[in-house]
C-alpha cells in the first residue's frame with residue numbers, strides 16, 4: 001500500500017473547548033497553545049496536516065480563543081527585530097506556523113459537542129470537496145504519517161477511514177470504540193473493517209479494544225449524518241454517532257491501526273508525557289533530559305522508604 005493517494009484539501013481542527021481539565025492555566029491560555037517543548041500543540045497538528053498534503057486548516061474556535069488563530073499570523077515587528085539582531089534560527093521558528101498551511105477559522109457559537117463543531121466547517125467547504133480530514137488537537141499521534149496511510153486506504157475502499165489505537169479495558173470508556181468484523185494486514189498496515197461505533201461505552205460493553213484516536217478522513221456525507229443524529233453521550237452531538245449512522249446506511253468505514261505513540265494533550269498527565277517524549281527525541285534537550293530523568297528516578301528509588 002504505497003500509492004500516496006491525495007489527502008483531502010481541508011483539515012478541520014476542533015478547538016472550541018473550554019479546556020476545563022487544564023484549569024487554571026486555561027483561564028487565559030487556550031490549551032491548544034500550551035507548548036510541547038517549545039511548539040504549541042496546534043502547530044504540531046497543522047504541520048501533520050500539511051505533511052499529509054492538506055492545503056488549508058479550518059480551526060473551529062469559540063469566543064475568547066482568537067490567539068489560537070493568531071499563532072498563524074505573521075508577526076512582522078518581531079520578525080524585523082530578530083532579523084536585525086541576526087537571530088536567524090529564531091526567525092525560522094517564528095515564521096514556520098504561518099508558512100505551513102493556509103488557516104481559516106469558524107466560530108462555534110455554543111459548546112454543543114464535537115460533532116456539532118465539525119458540522120460548523122461545512123459552510124466554508126468548496127462544492128468539489130468530497131471528503132475532509134479531521135484532526136483533534138488533544139491527540140498527538142507519533143510518528144506522523146497515519147493520515148497518508150488513511151488516505152491510501154480510502155483510495156481502495158472508498159467511504160470514510162479512521163485511526164484506531166488498542167486501549168486497555170480499564171481506559172476504554174474515554175473513547176469512541178469500534179465494532180469490527182474483519183482485520184487485514186497489508187505490508188505493515190493493519191486495517192479494520194468497522195461495523196459499528198459507540199461513544200464512551202462502559203468497559204464491559206465495549207465492542208472491541210480498538211478506540212478512535214482523533215484522526216479521521218470523512219466522506220462529505222458526514223455533514224448530512226450530523227444533521228440527523230440526536231445529542232448522545234454527555235448530551236452532545238457526537239461525531240461517533242454520525243459515523244455509526246453512516247455505517248447503518250451501508251457507508252463503508254475502515255480504521256487503520258496506529259502502532260506508534262499516542263498522547264492525550266488535553267489533560268496535565270498526558271501532556272507531561274507528550275512533552276517528555278518529544279523532548280527526548282530532540283538533539284538540543286534530549287541528552288540532558290535523559291541523564292536528569294535517570295538520576296531523578298534513581299535517587300527516588302534509593303531514598304524510597
Ligand code: G1P
Pocket residue numbers: 114136138139174175176177199211212213214239240
Ligand atoms: C473524542 C471523541 C472520541 C475519541 C477521542 C480521542 O473524545 O469523541 O470518540 O475516541 O476524542 O481522543 P474526547 O476526548 O473529546 O472526550
